[in-house]
Amino acid sequence: MSMPSPATSELDLRGAAPAPVFDPATALVAQATRGYWRTVLARILRDKVTVACALLLLAIVLLAVFAPLLALADPFKGSILRRLLPIGSEGFLLGTDELGRDMLTRLIYGGRLSLVMGITPVINALLIGAFLGVVGGFMGGKINTLIMRTIDVFYAFPSVLLAVAISGALGAGIFNAMVALTVVFIPPVARVAESVTTQVMSLDFVEAARASGASSFTIIRVHILGNVLGPVFIYATSLISVSMILASGLSFLGLGTKPPEPEWGLMLNTLRTAIYLNPGVAALPGAMIFMVSICFNMMSDGLRAAMDVTQ
Amino acid sequence: MSTHDRSTNVASSNDSPRPVLDVRELRKYFPLSSGIFNKRAGTVHAVDDISFSVMAGETLGIVGESGCGKSTTARLLMRLIEPDAGRVLLDGRGIAEPAPHGLAIGEVRRQMQMVFQDSFASLNPRLTIEDSIAFGPVVHGLPRRQAKARARELLARVGLAPERYAARYPHELSGGQRQRINIARALALEPRIVILDEAVSALDKSVEAQVLNLLLDLKREFGLTYLFISHDLNVVRYMSDRVMVMYLGKIAEIGPVEAIFGGTAHPYTKALLSAMPSMDPARRTQKPPLTGDPPSPIDPPPGCRFRTRCLYAEDVCARLDPQLVIAGSPDHRVACEILRPASGHSLAAPAIAHAA
Numbered sequence: 001m002s003m004p005s006p007a008t009s010e011l012d013l014r015g016a017a018p019a020p021v022f023d024p025a026t027a028l029v030a031q032a033t034r035g036y037w038r039t040v041l042a043r044i045l046r047d048k049v050t051v052a053c054a055l056l057l058l059a060i061v062l063l064a065v066f067a068p069l070l071a072l073a074d075p076f077k078g079s080i081l082r083r084l085l086p087i088g089s090e091g092f093l094l095g096t097d098e099l100g101r102d103m104l105t106r107l108i109y110g111g112r113l114s115l116v117m118g119i120t121p122v123i124n125a126l127l128i129g130a131f132l133g134v135v136g137g138f139m140g141g142k143i144n145t146l147i148m149r150t151i152d153v154f155y156a157f158p159s160v161l162l163a164v165a166i167s168g169a170l171g172a173g174i175f176n177a178m179v180a181l182t183v184v185f186i187p188p189v190a191r192v193a194e195s196v197t198t199q200v201m202s203l204d205f206v207e208a209a210r211a212s213g214a215s216s217f218t219i220i221r222v223h224i225l226g227n228v229l230g231p232v233f234i235y236a237t238s239l240i241s242v243s244m245i246l247a248s249g250l251s252f253l254g255l256g257t258k259p260p261e262p263e264w265g266l267m268l269n270t271l272r273t274a275i276y277l278n279p280g281v282a283a284l285p286g287a288m289i290f291m292v293s294i295c296f297n298m299m300s301d302g303l304r305a306a307m308d309v310t311q
Numbered sequence: 312m313s314t315h316d317r318s319t320n321v322a323s324s325n326d327s328p329r330p331v332l333d334v335r336e337l338r339k340y341f342p343l344s345s346g347i348f349n350k351r352a353g354t355v356h357a358v359d360d361i362s363f364s365v366m367a368g369e370t371l372g373i374v375g376e377s378g379c380g381k382s383t384t385a386r387l388l389m390r391l392i393e394p395d396a397g398r399v400l401l402d403g404r405g406i407a408e409p410a411p412h413g414l415a416i417g418e419v420r421r422q423m424q425m426v427f428q429d430s431f432a433s434l435n436p437r438l439t440i441e442d443s444i445a446f447g448p449v450v451h452g453l454p455r456r457q458a459k460a461r462a463r464e465l466l467a468r469v470g471l472a473p474e475r476y477a478a479r480y481p482h483e484l485s486g487g488q489r490q491r492i493n494i495a496r497a498l499a500l501e502p503r504i505v506i507l508d509e510a511v512s513a514l515d516k517s518v519e520a521q522v523l524n525l526l527l528d529l530k531r532e533f534g535l536t537y538l539f540i541s542h543d544l545n546v547v548r549y550m551s552d553r554v555m556v557m558y559l560g561k562i563a564e565i566g567p568v569e570a571i572f573g574g575t576a577h578p579y580t581k582a583l584l585s586a587m588p589s590m591d592p593a594r595r596t597q598k599p600p601l602t603g604d605p606p607s608p609i610d611p612p613p614g615c616r617f618r619t620r621c622l623y624a625e626d627v628c629a630r631l632d633p634q635l636v637i638a639g640s641p642d643h644r645v646a647c648e649i650l651r652p653a654s655g656h657s658l659a660a661p662a663i664a665h666a667a
Contacts, residue, residue, distance in 0.1 A: 036437060036480070204433035205443075208493075211389050212447035212500060213420040222446065226437040 043306040050302025053295040060292060064111035073102040075109040075262050084278045095281040097267065098274050099260075103281055107288055110262040113174065114289070117256065117263075118244030118296075121178050125185030126236045132186070133193025134228055137201060138220055148194060151187040159184050163246050167255045177256040181243055192235045193228055200227045230307050237300035241293030248289055264289050330364035330400075331536055332388070332423075332504060337361050337397035339383055343609060353609040357383040359560040360397070362635075365504070370530070370537040372551030372568070374544060374583070376605055380560040381540045385508045388538070389425050390416050401504075421451060424497035428509035430489035434481040440466070441477040444496045451500065458499075465495035469525060487518035491525065498529065506538040511546060523550060544587050548572055553642075556580045559608050559616040562635060566643030576638040576645040579617045615648065627655045 044050055063070070078099035085096040087103075094103040136147040154162065166180035200206065201224070209219045248265020250256035257263040259270065267285040275282045341355040358380045365371045373381050386392045388399060390407060399406045401422060404414040424447075427433040434443050444462035449455055463473035469491040481489055490510065497505050507526070511519045523546065530537060539550045547554055547568075554571040556564040556579065564577040575581045582601040606619050615633050618624035627648055635644040636651050648654035 204427040204429055205435045207386075207391055208425070208427060208433050208496065209435075209446065210391055211420055211425050212450055212496075213417045214446070214450040218450060222438070223435050226435070 040306045044302060047302045047306065050299055050306075053298040053302070057292065057295045057299070060111055060288075061115060063108050064115055067105075067108050067112065070108070072105040072108065075101060075105045076260055077101065084274055084281060086278055087280045087284075094284060095278065097271055097281065103284055106262040106267060107264070107284060110264045110267055110285065111288070111292075113257055113261065113263040114244055114247065114265065115292070117174065117178060117181070117247035118240050118292070121181035121185055121243050121247075122236050122239045124178075124182040125189050125239070126232065128182070129186040129189025129191075130193045130229065130232050133190040133195075133232070134197050134220065134224060136190070137194045137197025137228075138216065138224060140198075140201075144194070147190070151190050154183070154187045159242075160246065160249060163250060164253065164255065167250055172255050172258065174257060177247060177250045180250070180255075181246055184246065185239055185243065188239070189232060189236060193232045196228045196231050197224060200224055234300050234304045234307065237303060238297055240296040244289055244293060244296075248285075329367060331367040331402060332365040332538075333400040333403070334364065334388070335362050335398045335400070337384070337387055337399065338395045339380075339387055339392065340395055355608050356560045356611055357608060358387060358394075361557075361560070361562050362397075363555055363562060363565055365536060365538060366552075367503075367536055368534060369552040370539050370550050372547035372554040373538060373540045373557060374542060374547050374554060375557035375563075377542065378559075378605060378608060379557040380608075381542075381557055382508055383560075384557070385425060385506045385538065385540055388506060389423060390419065421500050422502050423504040423506065424500055424502040425506040425508060426490070426493050426497050426510040428512055430486050430493055430513065431481060433493055434489060436481055439478050439480060440471075440484075440492050441473075443481075444492065444499050447496065447500045461499060462495070465498055466492070468498075468529070469495045471495075485518075487514055487522060490514060490522055494522075494525070494529070498533065501533075502535070504536045504538065506540070508540045509542070510539075512541060512543065519546070526550070544583065556583070559605055559611060561616055562644075562646060563617065564638075564643075564645045564647075565635070566638075566640070566645075570640055570643040574639050574643070576643070576650055577617075577647050578621050578623055578649070582620075615646075623649060623656075623658055625656055 044054075078097075078101040080100060082092070082096050082100045083098055084100075085092050087093075087095045089095055092102050092104070094107065097103055097106065132147050132151070136144040157165070163177075163180045163184045166183055167177045170176035170179060206219060206223055209223050214222075244264075247256055248263070248268060251263050251265035252269040254269075257266045259266060264285040268282075268289070271282040271285065337358055338360050339358040341357055343352045343355060344350060361380075361384065363371075373384065375381050383392070387394050398408070401414055401419055404412055406414050406419050407416050408414070434440075438446070441459055441462045444465055445455065445458035448458040448461055453461070459477075463477055466473040466476055471488060471491055476484070476488070476492075481492070484492070490513075493510070510526075511522050514522060526537070527550070529535060537550070539547060541547050541550075551568050553566060554564075554568050555562055556571065556577065558579050563579045564571060564575075571580060572584065575584055586601065601620055603620060606616075612629070614629040614631060615621070615624070618628040621628065625648075631648055631654065633646040633648050633651070635646045637643065638645040638650045648656040649658045
């Protein structure tokens with residue numbers, strides 16, 4: 001028989017039933033319980049690679065933000081006499097560009113625009129895409145189909161082509177480039193948000209919340225967003241590097257930043273003619289883009305690992 | 312269904328037992344679509360015109376194979392899904408019906424709560440246990456502080472020390488502990504009816520027994536009415552006052568627990584019971600009482616749904632859709648043509664019905 005007959009279990013277990021069940025595995029961590037985000041933070045701090053990437057990014061951001069306060073050369077002042085000096089030249093630590101402007105200064109200043117153009121479209125796309133995805137996933141049915149099929153239209157185009165087409169149509173300029181990039185990133189973010197929401201919706205705790213009489217808004221706020229935003233946020237951080245590279249690409253094509261404004265993508269473009277004369281200097285803006293992208297990707301990986309507290 | 316169903320084993324203070332829940336011809340069909348043009352490919356008859364009532368203070372066990380409509384019935388009662396037809400009356404007031412005699416869904420959900428099978432999936436992994444339990448009361452307007460106090464009280468009541476468990480997350484607990492939390496959450500709104508949908512099926516046997524006894528204690532303490540859904544006949548026998556046997560969206564047999572287990576009348580229930588492993592080796596069944604899976608609930612053919620697997624199936628079973636008829640005692644009802652004297656089934660003689 002699969003369980004004790006009523007009579008015996010009545011005798012054996014009735015007394016024991018209300019007592020707390022002792023479980024050694026949970027008793028060990030009983031004292032160490034803290035809030036979810038504090039747990040995540042503690043786990044991130046233990047991950048050396050993520051910490052190193054975060055510190056490097058922080059340094060680049062701080063340098064870019066406080067660039068005017070640093071004792072740097074004028075990023076716009078060039079000289080025909082000192083064009084394309086190699087890395088390590090006296091007075092020009094990272095050499096000079098094709099117009100004789102200090103590369104170190106321009107790389108630091110260039111970080112301002114490049115980072116803004118990398119991060120802003122992703123934040124915008126995160127807000128809009130997550131909203132569309134969560135609403136679609138929550139409502140389901142025809143509304144979901146309408147939202148997701150509309151988004152699929154944008155999927156039909158390669159992201160670079162789409163960005164070029166939109167910013168080309170809107171005209172060159174930083175603002176238009178960011179609008180174009182936002183439009184490019186909304187579909188993938190919405191996709192991720194919708195699939196995670198659909199997954200969460202199928203779990204019993206959403207039914208339990210409905211059974212307790214909560215409104216749709218409360219269910220989304222308490223039960224859906226808490227479980228959806230994590231994965232969507234992680235995905236969005238990995239898009240920052242893509243956004244930076246696309247922004248650089250737009251600038252490279254002349255659709256983003258205009259010369260002489262320093263921006264890594266544009267610098268890469270203008271220095272490409274010097275690639276045979278001074279390859280080290282010509283590669284520097286690319287190296288910056290590469291480094292920042294890698295850091296964002298590593299951080300998003302670290303965040304993903306840290307937020308999965310069940311492992 | 313009759314309101315003069317005599318409920319058994321009910322320690323009710325009321326002079327006459329009354330149905331707290333009255334289900335009338337409840338029906339839910341799920342349309343199946345296929346292809347890109349959503350062509351109607353068939354209809355799943357998940358719950359097909361079932362009627363029954365639940366007395367205040369009793370435990371009604373619902374048994375059946377998977378896919379027989381047990382869980383759909385539970386979700387229909389909770390209005391987690393909308394029925395296609397039929398009414399559910401709570402204290403004689405129609406659920407989700409217009410105001411004067413009807414009852415708003417929100418009110419229903421305060422009086423009726425549910426415990427789900429999957430103890431992990433039914434707790435939000437991002438909320439502490441305390442917050443999970445307090446969620447319902449907060450939704451119904453209780454101040455957060457009071458809701459948390461109630462959560463802690465309930466945690467203690469289900470056997471989990473609040474100071475140790477209140478701030479924990481679901482993944483830190485065992486299955487049995489999580490199911491205790493789910494029970495506490497269901498009780499947080501002080502419901503009168505609790506639907507237990509396979510609530511102990513995923514637990515191992517010793518923990519299952521503890522949780523069952525906890526459920527019995529809570530029922531006594533709070534004067535609850537249970538709808539106990541399970542596929543485990545032993546557990547249902549232990550918990551229930553009355554038992555309802557479902558097969559493919561229909562009620563096969565309903566009656567007091569002694570009548571179902573002692574005087575089984577429906578061939579399907581007989582087959583189910585003989586599938587129960589016996590403790591006595593001499594009484595073990597030698598051949599499988601039922602073979603194969605239940606037929607698909609998609610567009611079932613007319614007649615008795617069980618006839619494809621029934622040992623006693625005859626032509627009449629394909630023609631007639633069996634209705635619930637009284638077998639033995641007045642509150643023991645069976646949907647089988649054998650039990651209906653005038654049905655034309657060769658075994659349909661009253662004597663056989665009573666011998667069963």
